[in-house]
Amino acid sequence: xxxxxxxxxxxxxxxxxxxxxxxxxxxxFREVLTRRTKKVPTLQGQVVANLxxxxxxxxxxxxxxAAKRLSADTLNFAASTSSITKGETILDTAKTYxxxxxxxxxxxxxxxxxPQAIADEMDRLNVKVGxxxxxxxxxxxxxxxxxxxxxxxxxxxxxxxxxxxxxxxxIAIVGDILHSRxxxxxxxxxxxxxxxxxLAAPPTLLPKEFAEFVNESDPAISRKLFVHWTLEPAxxxxxxxxxxxxxxxxxxxxxxxxxxxxxxxxxxxRDRLKLxxxxxxxxxxxxxxxxxxxxxxxxxxxxxxLISQQVTSGVAVRMALLYLMxxxxxx
Amino acid sequence: xxxxxxxxxxxxxxxxxxxxxxxxxxxxFREVLTRRTKKVPTLQGQVVANLxxxxxxxxxxxxxxAAKRLSADTLNFAASTSSITKGETILDTAKTYxxxxxxxxxxxxxxxxxPQAIADEMDRLNVKVGxxxxxxxxxxxxxxxxxxxxxxxxxxxxxxxxxxxxxxxxIAIVGDILHSRxxxxxxxxxxxxxxxxxLAAPPTLLPKEFAEFVNESDPAISRKLFVHWTLEPAxxxxxxxxxxxxxxxxxxxxxxxxxxxxxxxxxxxRDRLKLxxxxxxxxxxxxxxxxxxxxxxxxxxxxxxLISQQVTSGVAVRMALLYLMxxxxxx
Amino acid sequence: xxxxxxxxxxxxxxxxxxxxxxxxxxxxFREVLTRRTKKVPTLQGQVVANLxxxxxxxxxxxxxxAAKRLSADTLNFAASTSSITKGETILDTAKTYxxxxxxxxxxxxxxxxxPQAIADEMDRLNVKVGxxxxxxxxxxxxxxxxxxxxxxxxxxxxxxxxxxxxxxxxIAIVGDILHSRxxxxxxxxxxxxxxxxxLAAPPTLLPKEFAEFVNESDPAISRKLFVHWTLEPAxxxxxxxxxxxxxxxxxxxxxxxxxxxxxxxxxxxRDRLKLxxxxxxxxxxxxxxxxxxxxxxxxxxxxxxLISQQVTSGVAVRMALLYLMxxxxxx
Numbered sequence: 001x002x003x004x005x006x007x008x009x010x011x012x013x014x015x016x017x018x019x020x021x022x023x024x025x026x027x028x029f030r031e032v033l034t035r036r037t038k039k040v041p042t043l044q045g046q047v048v049a050n051l052x053x054x055x056x057x058x059x060x061x062x063x064x065x066a067a068k069r070l071s072a073d074t075l076n077f078a079a080s081t082s083s084i085t086k087g088e089t090i091l092d093t094a095k096t097y098x099x100x101x102x103x104x105x106x107x108x109x110x111x112x113x114x115p116q117a118i119a120d121e122m123d124r125l126n127v128k129v130g131x132x133x134x135x136x137x138x139x140x141x142x143x144x145x146x147x148x149x150x151x152x153x154x155x156x157x158x159x160x161x162x163x164x165x166x167x168x169x170x171i172a173i174v175g176d177i178l179h180s181r182x183x184x185x186x187x188x189x190x191x192x193x194x195x196x197x198x199l200a201a202p203p204t205l206l207p208k209e210f211a212e213f214v215n216e217s218d219p220a221i222s223r224k225l226f227v228h229w230t231l232e233p234a235x236x237x238x239x240x241x242x243x244x245x246x247x248x249x250x251x252x253x254x255x256x257x258x259x260x261x262x263x264x265x266x267x268x269x270r271d272r273l274k275l276x277x278x279x280x281x282x283x284x285x286x287x288x289x290x291x292x293x294x295x296x297x298x299x300x301x302x303x304x305x306l307i308s309q310q311v312t313s314g315v316a317v318r319m320a321l322l323y324l325m326x327x328x329x330x331x
Numbered sequence: 332x333x334x335x336x337x338x339x340x341x342x343x344x345x346x347x348x349x350x351x352x353x354x355x356x357x358x359x360f361r362e363v364l365t366r367r368t369k370k371v372p373t374l375q376g377q378v379v380a381n382l383x384x385x386x387x388x389x390x391x392x393x394x395x396x397a398a399k400r401l402s403a404d405t406l407n408f409a410a411s412t413s414s415i416t417k418g419e420t421i422l423d424t425a426k427t428y429x430x431x432x433x434x435x436x437x438x439x440x441x442x443x444x445x446p447q448a449i450a451d452e453m454d455r456l457n458v459k460v461g462x463x464x465x466x467x468x469x470x471x472x473x474x475x476x477x478x479x480x481x482x483x484x485x486x487x488x489x490x491x492x493x494x495x496x497x498x499x500x501x502i503a504i505v506g507d508i509l510h511s512r513x514x515x516x517x518x519x520x521x522x523x524x525x526x527x528x529x530l531a532a533p534p535t536l537l538p539k540e541f542a543e544f545v546n547e548s549d550p551a552i553s554r555k556l557f558v559h560w561t562l563e564p565a566x567x568x569x570x571x572x573x574x575x576x577x578x579x580x581x582x583x584x585x586x587x588x589x590x591x592x593x594x595x596x597x598x599x600x601r602d603r604l605k606l607x608x609x610x611x612x613x614x615x616x617x618x619x620x621x622x623x624x625x626x627x628x629x630x631x632x633x634x635x636x637l638i639s640q641q642v643t644s645g646v647a648v649r650m651a652l653l654y655l656m657x658x659x660x661x662x
Numbered sequence: 663x664x665x666x667x668x669x670x671x672x673x674x675x676x677x678x679x680x681x682x683x684x685x686x687x688x689x690x691f692r693e694v695l696t697r698r699t700k701k702v703p704t705l706q707g708q709v710v711a712n713l714x715x716x717x718x719x720x721x722x723x724x725x726x727x728a729a730k731r732l733s734a735d736t737l738n739f740a741a742s743t744s745s746i747t748k749g750e751t752i753l754d755t756a757k758t759y760x761x762x763x764x765x766x767x768x769x770x771x772x773x774x775x776x777p778q779a780i781a782d783e784m785d786r787l788n789v790k791v792g793x794x795x796x797x798x799x800x801x802x803x804x805x806x807x808x809x810x811x812x813x814x815x816x817x818x819x820x821x822x823x824x825x826x827x828x829x830x831x832x833i834a835i836v837g838d839i840l841h842s843r844x845x846x847x848x849x850x851x852x853x854x855x856x857x858x859x860x861l862a863a864p865p866t867l868l869p870k871e872f873a874e875f876v877n878e879s880d881p882a883i884s885r886k887l888f889v890h891w892t893l894e895p896a897x898x899x900x901x902x903x904x905x906x907x908x909x910x911x912x913x914x915x916x917x918x919x920x921x922x923x924x925x926x927x928x929x930x931x932r933d934r935l936k937l938x939x940x941x942x943x944x945x946x947x948x949x950x951x952x953x954x955x956x957x958x959x960x961x962x963x964x965x966x967x968l969i970s971q972q973v974t975s976g977v978a979v980r981m982a983l984l985y986l987m988x989x990x991x992x993x
Contacts, residue, residue, distance in 0.1 A: 033432055037376030039404075045699030047727065058427055061406050065378065065431055068404045073701075073730045075723050088949035096720055096948060099973030100727055101695055286427060287419035311430035364763055368707030370735075389758055392737050396709065396762055399735045617758065618750035642761030 001025075003324045007119040007131045010140045011188035019149065019163040019193060025320035026150050026313070027161055032069070033316060043072035043326055046103040051094065052134070053079040053109040058286060059134055059144075062311070063106045066318035070326075075102070094118045095125075104130045104325055112137030130325035138179050144285055145185030147317040149193065151310050152240055155281060167194035170277075172234040174199075174266055175244030175293050177206045182285045183244060187214060191224040198226045200234035201266065204255040231266050235275040242283045243268050243293045259292050269295040273304065281306050332356075334655045338450040338462045341471045342519035350480065350494040350524065356651035357481050357644070358492055363400070364647060374403035374657055377434040382425065383465070384410040384440040389617060390465055393642070394437045394474075397649035401657075406433070425449045426456075435461045435656055443468030461656035469510050475616055476516035478648040480524065482641050483571055486612060498525035501608075503565040505530075505597055506575030506624055508537045513616045514575060518545060522555040529557045531565035532597065535586040562597050566606040573614045574599050574624045590623050600626040604635065612637050663687075665986045669781040669793045672802045673850035681811065681825040681855060687982035688812050688975070689823055694731070695978060705734035705988055708765040713756065714796070715741040715771040720948060721796055721806075724973070725768045728980035732988075737764070756780045757787075766792045766987055774799030792987035800841050806947055807847035809979040811855065813972050814902055817943060829856035832939075834896040836861075836928055837906030837955055839868045844947045845906060849876060853886040860888045862896035863928065866917040893928050897937040904945045905930050905955045921954050931957040935966065943968050 001024065002017035032040055048067040052060050055078065067074045075097065094105060105122075107115040115133035122129045135141040152171075153161035171190050177183045177199050190197050199206055206227060215222035228234045235241065246262065256262050273280050282298060283306050290296040299305055332355065333348035363371055379398040383391050386409065398405045406428065425436060436453075438446040446464035453460045466472040483502075484492035502521050508514045508530050521528050530537055537558060546553035559565045566572065577593060587593050604611050613629060614637050621627040630636055663686065664679035694702055710729040714722050717740065729736045737759070756767060767784075769777040777795035784791045797803040814833075815823035833852050839845045839861050852859050861868055868889060877884035890896045897903065908924065918924050935942050944960060945968050952958040961967055 035376070038378070038432060039376040045697070045701040045731075047700070049723075057408055061380075061408065061428070062431060065404070065406060069376075073727070075727060077719055077723065089952065092948075092950060092952075095970060096973050097723070099970040100724060100977055101700060101974065286423075288423060290420065290423075308426060308430040311427050312432065315431055366707070369709070369763060370707040388739055392711075392739065392759070393762060396735070396737060400707075617754075619754060621751065621754075639757060639761040642758050643763065646762055 006123075006128070006325060007115075008142050008321055008325065009116050009119055009131065009133045011142045011145055011185050011192075012140075014188065014192060016163050016192060019146075019189065021324065022146050022317065022320050023150055023153055023161040023163065025324060026316040027154070029319040029323070030313075030316040032319075033312075039069050039071060041071045042323055043067065043070040043103075046072045046326065047075060047101055048072045048104045048106065048322060049075045049077060049097045049102040050106045050134075051077045051097065051108070053090065053107070053114070054135070055079075056108055056135070059108065062314045063134060063318050066315050066322055069315070070319055070322055072103075072322070075100075090114060091118065091121050094121065098122065098125070098127060098129055102129060104132065104322060106132045106134045107136070108134040109136050112139035132321060132325065135181055137181065138184070139181055140185045141181040142185050143314070143318055143321060144182050145189045146321070147310055147313040148186055148242065148283055148285075149189050150317050151283065151306050151313045152281075154313070155306070155309075163193035166190065169195045169239040170198060170237055171195050171240045171242065172198045172200060172238045173242045173244065174231065174234060174268060175201055175205070176246055177201050177244070178210060179205070179247060180244050186242065187221070187225065191221045194224075196224055196226065198228060198234040198238070200228040200231050202256070202262075203229050231272065232275060235272060238276040238280060240281055240283060241268055241273070241276065245285060245287065246289055246293050248289070259289075263292050267291075267293060267295060268298060270298050270301070270304070273298070280304070283307065283310055286311070337454075337459065337656060339473050339652055339656065340447050340450055340462065340464045342473045342476055342516050342523075343471075345519065345523060347494050347523060350477075350520065352655065353477055353648065353651050354481055354484055354492040354494065356655060357647040358485070360650040360654070361647040363650075364643075370400050370402060372402045373654055374398065374401040374434075377403045377657065378406060378432055379403045379435045379437065379653060380406045380408060380428045380433040381437045381465075382408045382428065382439070384421065384438070384445070385466070386410075387439055387466070390439065393645045394465060394649050397646050397653055400646070401650055401653055403434075403653070406431075421445060422449065422452050425452065429453065429456070429458060429460055433460060435463065435653060437463045437465045438467070439465040440467050443470035463652060463656065466512055469512055469515070471516045472512040473516050474645070474649055474652060475513050476520045477652070478641055478644040479517055479573065479614055479616070480520050481648050482614065482637050482644045483612075485644070486637070486640075494524035497521065500526045500570040501529065501568055502526050502571045502573065503529045503531060503569045504573045504575065505562065505565060505599060506532055506536070507577055508532050508575070509541060510536070510578060511575050517573065518552070518556065522552045525555075527555055527557065529559060529565040529569070531559040531562050533587065533593075534560050562603065563606060566603060569607040569611060571612055571614065572599055572604070572607065576616060576618065577620055577624050579620070590620075594623050598622075598624060598626060599629060601629050601632070601635070604629070611635070614638065614641055617642070668785075668790065668987060669777075670804050670983055670987065671778050671781055671793065671795045673804045673807055673847050673854075674802075676850065676854060678825050678854060681808075681851065683986065684808055684979065684982050685812055685815055685823040685825065687986060688978040689816070691981040691985070692978040694981075695974075701731050701733060703733045704985055705729065705732040705765075708734045708988065709737060709763055710734045710766045710768065710984060711737045711739060711759045711764040712768045712796075713739045713759065713770070715752065715769070715776070716797070717741075718770055718797070721770065724976045725796060725980050728977050728984055731977070732981055732984055734765075734984070737762075752776060753780065753783050756783065760784065760787070760789060760791055764791060766794065766984060768794045768796045769798070770796040771798050774801035794983060794987065797843055799843065800846070801843055802847045803843040804847050805976070805980055805983060806844050807851045808983070809972055809975040810848055810904065810945055810947070811851050812979050813945065813968050813975045814943075816975070817968070817971075825855035827855075828852065831857045831901040832860065832899055833857050833902045833904065834860045834862060834900045835904045835906065836893065836896060836930060837863055837867070838908050839863050839906070840872060841867070841909060842906050848904065849883070849887065853883045856886075858886055858888065860890060860896040860900070862890040862893050864918065864924075865891050893934065894937060897934060900938040900942060902943055902945060903930055903935070903938065907947060907949065908951055908955050910951070921951075925954050929953075929955060929957060930960060932960050932963070932966070935960070942966070945969065945972055948973070
């Protein structure tokens with residue numbers, strides 16, 4: 001077990017040992033979630049503040065439940081009813097929650113870098129408060145990528161999920177790569193685990209510069225990351241296919257012709273999965289636009305679709321992250 | 332004790348034994364609520380998700396408190412800040428909460444049938460998650476009718492509230508019957524308990540077809556249900572009078588002349604109660620428009636008005652329902 | 663220890679013994695907050711309802727955390743999603759929460775007198791429910807003034823904070839006095855503790871009548887309260903400087919020329935503090951408009967600024983108030 005982080009902000013510098021620590025810890029919490037009393041006293045008396053400057057019910061509920069199952073108290077902050085509208089800065093809001101006695105902060109913000117800025121401020125103040133990035137702009141969403149990793153690795157070896165299981169697996173990520181923090185975090189975790197990652201999207205949602213940027217930043221990744229402007233080459237012999245949510249507002253900004261045409265070119269269907277390995281599985285971070293990025297019947301397929309396992313994994317992985325950041329011992 | 336339901340969606344097919352099981356269980360929880368520590372560990376470690384697609388503070392707080400007093404953890408979902416606005420279907424939202432590990436779902440929606448559809452989906456998936464209808468469109472609001480029943484029966488016999496106590500009692504339901512899910516659920520529970528139910532409203536809020544529909548659907552009810560377009564015949568010798576909230580938006584849709592005229596014709600006042608039995612009592616599901624459906628002084632009368640007992644009953648009855656649906660044992 | 667109140671609505675009639683009881687109790691809870699498990703079972707099984715008819719994340723979170731750390735269950739009511747919009751009166755909303763089994767109510771409302779009216783109604787009904795004013799219009803915000811008092815007294819004697827420590831201290835309150843409930847509550851607590859209070863603001867925000875009104879109401883206060891229309895005389899030899907939040911909407915109502923000009927005349931800066939005692943400290947109730955009522959660097963000064971101590975004090979003082987109102991014993 002290797003863990004030395006106070007904050008979880010990005011997966012860009014996660015080591016294989018850290019991925020495995022998260023996977024193993026999540027695995028032990030998954031066992032807790034099968035009990036009738038799905039609770040452990042690990043964070044009893046500690047406070048987890050969910051500071052969601054951008055609204056999100058799904059992710060906020062998942063973190064709230066993870067915190068409650070560790071017996072923490074939770075505070076929910078929603079920007080709409082807050083002092084932000086009164087001109088207070090984001091750092092001042094975070095410092096107010098710090099001064100109240102918050103032990104960990106889960107931050108979502110529509111601008112990239114806000115969780116990092118808050119974490120830097122906590123470090124500068126020399127307080128032992130952990131900051132977890134729950135999605136910042138188009139930058140990263142590390143807990144989503146970690147729950148995807150946990151879902152995939154658990155499918156391969158439920159007893160001992162570990163990142164080396166992904167070595168040489170082919171994983172297709174399909175959809176609005178350009179605007180997706182989920183894709184960015186997954187690129188880090190999947191390539192670090194030894195998988196081949198194939199991105200597929202229309203050029204408006206996957207500019208050439210995107211792949212170049214990633215490739216130039218890290219030669220180890222460049223050998224693992226491939227860009228396609230059509231779906232087929234990404235799907236051929238793929239072990240896993242991740243579809244991404246298509247923000248409908250992309251239509252109005254002329255990045256896409258129509259939802260129907262998008263589905264015809266990049267929507268994942270049972271038929272198209274025949275290009276993949278026979279045991280292929282499909283993931284989606286949710287919420288899903290049925291019939292756009294994935295066909296409705298495929299989404300509901302209890303074997304092919306891992307979507308509901310992803311949600312379940314989310315609670316276990318977030319328990320693991322809060323637990324590790326809190327410096328506890330698994331009981 | 333008779334209980335065999337996973338879901339509570341409608342009272343249309345509730346048996347007398349089931350009504351009595353709810354009444355007895357609520358009675359034992361009422362005792363818990365008189366203690367200084369108003370809590371039992373029955374649902375420790377379980378999760379109750381309040382999925383309120385239609386806003387409601389009162390009912391949501393009542394369910395939240397009932398769940399907390401059974402030591403459950405609660406998740407609150409409010410449609411306004413949710414993925415619903417992102418195009419996710421209601422069933423997908425429910426399945427997301429299922430996958431997170433929710434044990435029971437309390438659903439409110441402005442359209443009739445949504446809780447039933449979610450319950451059907453849970454059964455199809457073969458998961459043991461109970462669904463409770465907290466109000467669906469103009470269809471039903473079973474927990475409200477059950478708390479009304481508990482309030483009335485407890486007044487007659489506080490030690491042993493049971494549905495047979497209502498045999499041959501005359502109960503008037505006055506107001507906007509047409510649009511009221513509360514009235515619909517009460518018609519089922521009160522007639523099944525042997526009471527005579529007299530509906531009174533202007534014809535725009537109580538069309539002839541309404542009574543015909545109910546009567547045709549069940550001959551046993553037809554002998555127990557009476558329709559009046561004036562107030563007086565409903566009040567004469569009544570044992571209990573239930574007034575309903577008048578949605579002010581009915582005015583603008585030309586169903587009513589004015590609030591003042593409505594009050595003159597159908598508002599419940601001390602004076603009008605002289606037509607009833609001497610020991611008559613008044614109920615209202617709240618929130619109340621004072622001076623419209625009920626006079627302000629009558630609402631505040633500590634003897635004649637049962638309004639605050641209804642709210643108190645609500646917590647005990649909802650504890651009973653969550654407890655029974657959870658398959659627990661009363662400790 | 664002297665405590666005989668069910669409600670905390672105003673500091674106008676607080677006795678020195680009561681101030682000291684709050685300070686001592688808060689001091690013992692501060693010790694709890696330094697433990698890893700920051701929780702005591704004092705209010706286990708009791709319900710604290712936060713009825714915030716006016717939105718506030720900061721104060722609501724502080725009360726919610728205080729209640730949770732006393733092991734109470736909390737119910738949060740936000741006016742925006744409530745029956746208030748359905749025409750229910752405020753007293754009826756409060757009575758609904760009473761009937762559900764609420765033990766204490768924390769009330770914020772944009773109109774002065776609402777918490778008092780609710781408390782009066784609770785007393786009339788002869789129920790043992792405590793009401794705490796969390797800010798009513800421009801009237802009072804007693805828990806804020808008590809946390810300011812606790813912060814100041816703890817700085818002077820951390821072991822034994824008591825109100826006599828303020829005897830003959832000079833305290834400047836600077837800013838929008840006219841519209842400030844924080845200033846009003848602080849005037850009561852600080853003058854009662856024997857401090858000299860110097861108010862400083864432009865005449866539009868501090869009319870002559872304001873001081874006259876206070877002075878006429880209580881001769882003991884009149885000898886302790888001074889009014890200045892410029893900053894300098896208030897700051898000279900001050901021990902503490904409280905700046906108040908400037909509501910930006912005051913600009914549009916022609917009470918102020920510009921934020922820049924306000925800052926030049928009444929903004930607190932390091933430079934201006936040279937007029938004060940060498941060991942001067944600055945307070946602000948938050949949220950802060952950086953660069954308006956206080957300079958940004960002064961706000962962040964870890965020695966001169968007590969702003970984050972105020973937030974921390976808030977949780978301890980609110981725990982103390984809920985504890986005392988609940989009639990408990992410190993364990």
